Amino acid sequence: MKKSCIIIGAGLSGLTAAHELIKNNWEVIILDKGRGVGGRMATRRAGEARFDHGAQYFSTKTTDFQAFTHNIIQKNIAKEWNLQEGDKTFSHARIIGIDGMNTIPKFLAEGLNIKTNEKVISISETENGCKVTTEAGNFYESNALICTTPAPQTIEILQKSNLAFEEIESLQSIHYQPCITVMASLKNQTNIPSPGGISLQKGNISWIADNFQKGISPIFSATIHANPVFSLAHFDDDLTKIGNQLLSEITDLIPADSVESYQVHRWRYSLASERYADNFLASNTTKFPLIFAGDGFGIGSIEGAFISGKSAAQSLIL
Numbered sequence: 118m119k120k121s122c123i124i125i126g127a128g129l130s131g132l133t134a135a136h137e138l139i140k141n142n143w144e145v146i147i148l149d150k151g152r153g154v155g156g157r158m159a160t161r162r163a164g165e166a167r168f169d170h171g172a173q174y175f176s177t178k179t180t181d182f183q184a185f186t187h188n189i190i191q192k193n194i195a196k197e198w199n200l201q202e203g204d205k206t207f208s209h210a211r212i213i214g215i216d217g218m219n220t221i222p223k224f225l226a227e228g229l230n231i232k233t234n235e236k237v238i239s240i241s242e243t244e245n246g247c248k249v250t251t252e253a254g255n256f257y258e259s260n261a262l263i264c265t266t267p268a269p270q271t272i273e274i275l276q277k278s279n280l281a282f283e284e285i286e287s288l289q290s291i292h293y294q295p296c297i298t299v300m301a302s303l304k305n306q307t308n309i310p311s312p313g314g315i316s317l318q319k320g321n322i323s324w325i326a327d328n329f330q331k332g333i334s335p336i337f338s339a340t341i342h343a344n345p346v347f348s349l350a351h352f353d354d355d356l357t358k359i360g361n362q363l364l365s366e367i368t369d370l371i372p373a374d375s376v377e378s379y380q381v382h383r384w385r386y387s388l389a390s391e392r393y394a395d396n397f398l399a400s401n402t403t404k405f406p407l408i409f410a411g412d413g414f415g416i417g418s419i420e421g422a423f424i425s426g427k428s429a430a431q432s433l434i435l
């Protein structure tokens with residue numbers, strides 16, 4: 118009989134883990150609380166405009182991730198974005214999804230058994246493994262479990278679970294930066310130089326992307342990320358006020374009369390700024406294999422999420 122695994126989270130780490138397990142003849146079900154897949158590799162529409170409002174791009178340093186990236190570029194799922202900073206061209210090419218970052222997880226999700234709108238609230242042990250309970254009142258059982266939610270959300274699940282899990286301090290050591298994001302639909306193209314992405318070192322904004330120049334929006338639109346200090350200080354402020362304040366700081370790049378409308382999104386967890394050193398954490402105390410993975414482990418960011426998910430799955434197969 119095939120071994121089975123529940124994966125919590127349909128972000129890049131969860132999807133990567135699923136492919137690795139299925140390749141090795143495991144049965145996998147992925148549960149995600151979101152309406153769609155991809156987690157923080159998110160692309161949103163507002164009318165005709167399209168925005169990458171979470172992750173903006175990634176680079177590849179490891180051979181494994183380079184092979185994965187090469188494959189999705191060949192399949193026209195991703196492409197290179199020749200981003201520059203001042204006079205400096207990055208030494209590693211920047212990669213983006215062909216129709217936005219979410220194109221990549223959507224491609225990986227094809228053919229997988231994924232239940233969306235399923236928020237996991239607790240985990241318990243069974244005779245053959247574990248049982249997961251969701252907010253909707255559904256139950257799922259498997260022999261093993263990989264949890265890829267950001268560490269604070271993982272801790273929330275564990276606190277409601279009746280498990281002999283003793284490594285909570287390792288999860289508590291993982292921290293994320295918040296990020297407030299403004300998505301603006303525009304009348305004209307921004308003044309951001311080609312190819313449409315700019316990191317800012319002063320003021321309250323860390324990054325602006327021109328999604329039209331980036332090639333993911335058919336009409337003019339921009340994504341603006343507030344820096345972590347501002348995002349933390351203003352996380353619970355009125356969204357319209359925050360949007361106005363941030364847009365008023367960058368009228369040289371986006372003139373005020375170009376802004377048609379905007380939305381603001383709050384990311385409580387964006388980049389994992391303090392991570393667990395290893396690529397994943399396996400419980401030593403539960404009776405069933407329980408593994409924690411995601412971008413809070415190893416090198417972080419999108420490449421780290423990929424490596425973590427893959428390594429977590431491989432540790433089950435061995």
Ligand SMILES: Cc1cc2nc3c(=O)[nH]c(=O)nc-3n(C[C@H](O)[C@H](O)[C@H](O)COP(=O)(O)OP(=O)(O)OC[C@H]3O[C@@H](n4cnc5c(N)ncnc54)[C@H](O)[C@@H]3O)c2cc1C
Pocket residue numbers: 125126127128129130131148149150151154155156157158170171172173174175176235236237238265266267270274296298342384386387388389410411412413417418419420422
């Ligand atoms: C604003 C922002 C900008 C970023 N910029 C970059 C960038 O430019 N380059 C880069 O490399 N990285 C960037 N990142 C980070 C990058 O997006 C993440 O490192 C990566 O996507 C993490 O993937 P993951 O699978 O580990 O986690 P996630 O993508 O967060 O996936 C976890 C999933 O778990 C689900 N979940 C949570 N709780 C539950 C629950 N109780 N039950 C069921 N499901 C649950 C969530 O819905 C989510 O889909 C950025 C992130 C943000 C937010």
